[in-house]
Amino acid sequence: MSKPPITEPRRTLTLRDVSEASGVSEMTVSRVLRHRGDVSDSTRERVLEAARRLGYVPNKIAGALASQRVNLVAVIIPSLSNMVFPEVMTGISDTLEDTGLQPVVGVTNYSPDREESVLYEMLSWRPSGVIIAGLEHTEAAQAMLAQAGIPIVEIMDIDGHPVDSAVGISHRRAGRQMAEAIIAAGYRNIAFLGTMMPHDHRARKRLEGFEEALAKAGLSLVDREFYSGGSALLKGREMTEAVLTRSPQVDFLYYSNDMIGAGGLLYCLHKGLDVPGQIGLAGFNGVELLDGLPRKLATMDACRLEIGRVAAEIIAGKHASGTIGGEVIELFPTLQKGDTIRG
Amino acid sequence: MSKPPITEPRRTLTLRDVSEASGVSEMTVSRVLRHRGDVSDSTRERVLEAARRLGYVPNKIAGALASQRVNLVAVIIPSLSNMVFPEVMTGISDTLEDTGLQPVVGVTNYSPDREESVLYEMLSWRPSGVIIAGLEHTEAAQAMLAQAGIPIVEIMDIDGHPVDSAVGISHRRAGRQMAEAIIAAGYRNIAFLGTMMPHDHRARKRLEGFEEALAKAGLSLVDREFYSGGSALLKGREMTEAVLTRSPQVDFLYYSNDMIGAGGLLYCLHKGLDVPGQIGLAGFNGVELLDGLPRKLATMDACRLEIGRVAAEIIAGKHASGTIGGEVIELFPTLQKGDTIRG
DNA sequence: ACGTATGCTGTTACCGCTAACATAGCCGAA
């Protein structure tokens, strides 16, 4: 380092500053910094040294405007506070890692209006693609997605009509499968405990599938209980107590997610109930958390990591299926009976 | 709607398209869409109708370049998969909600190099501010932060020297406080169980403070156990078993986070140990999850929501303290003894 | 020697939008 680093620049640096400091044109600096085109080693060295010394950080805004290319992928999800979407994010990040693409997260809190405005905001940055949870959106959001002219992947759910591509599982089928397993194990007095979220379409579809399969076996839910907000584990405990008090004949508890299921399981064990003999339980998601419980809750893996991975591959244009857009990729969750279903 | 919506635009729309469709200049359209300046009601109506009909989405890239203003706030955090950062995010989002600012999240996985590159990437979009976890960064990252010319808030931790502002708690003090409470309750054979993450400086500082207070009382840790990866709840269980087998004299287990603490608690209860008489436990973070456990784990709230809120206020320039930048705001966690410390 | 391929660097014209200033019409006061 011959010259000392600049300490307090009065304004933010531009290519011109680096070009003047290294005695070449702005274009050449641009080429060096983007590892593009042929530049002689000596020039490259000089430019890099100057850029480093000045502390130059390129302006992607200008770059994106000029090149009409943005390395951002919009990811729009309902929440970060349950275990499921962070894991999807991991799948996305891992896959995007070596593509030069960068995920940008927007959170909707399960509000369609908020989803619409988050989408608008993100599209206004002209991302290279959109990954968005669910198939249900406002009309305006649907229109924006359809017109955006970039790859769109709707994730988690495939029971519906995607705008472009979709990657997910059939929640309806998942509900059905769980019901069938429960019935096959001999349980007959089944209750449902879940979230009261009018816009959680996936939980709704699971319940629909579940009840459909019950109906086919001539059964119906003997009780149901909903909650919203608060600590899921605690709510699971409280709801379970409420249901078992109100409907003592219940011999199976189907939860809309693992967290409340875990709360219910802890409650049942605490009460000394015979699980799964006297009463069975099942949740949904296959969250890692369950591994630490005294007994393993029955659940179905929602393929979260895989969904993120595949969605990102589609955006990055490196998904196995050669086709361009418009594909629906169904993943198949596996039912894990754990220790809370008989047999 | 007199004219039907355009269905398949060959290229993405610009202000010019809207201006032609509504018979005014681009500037006027721009003014209408930004609610800026005086525009007659009739013109505004006409422009909005045209924009809506065409499905125009403004190009913020061009707008930002021209106006030299970007409504983005970079938020750089180590992880999304533990409960802590999502809650900080909630605090940030809530506060930014009505400021026109938008958080953009980058995740570093506790890697300093990754942090540096994520920071570089985000700064290249010229955000209005940066919120970044921790006070320890690579030299290059420090330099970038110092030169960025925008408000920087380092969050979570205040034991060190911030580049600009800082909001957080003293983890060293938190560790000390917990040790003092444990000693006061009469426990003497204390073990530590934590993560093996060389870059989790906050966990390290808590342990340092903890040991410091032990030393002052003439005590030292009788055992310690570290883990990395896997289900925290399960790891807590396994580590606890290992420690209690190896060091049967241990009468207190101090965990570096609530999740492994919860696993340990479940293990102890399962083994029929007398908690907190025979053995005490404590974690850190005050996660909501604990409310659902059969017994409440002792913990310290890390003020996560508040940290996010205050950090965002500083960036938005609406924090109570009138000063501009350079402030260190210390928050004070409360010790919750729960049911797992005697007395 | 000549034409031409090749490697390196510079020039020009935008990308889509907005700040700043310019202009036109209209009102009321002098």
Place this chain on the structure above:
DNA sequence: TTCGGCTATGTTAGCGGTAACAGCATACGT
């Protein structure tokens, strides 16, 4: 009527980069 002072709109000149092409050595085959 004339003139300032509004209001509503248009015009001009960039913002900081990059695509595309132009230019100029140097190397090389014939």
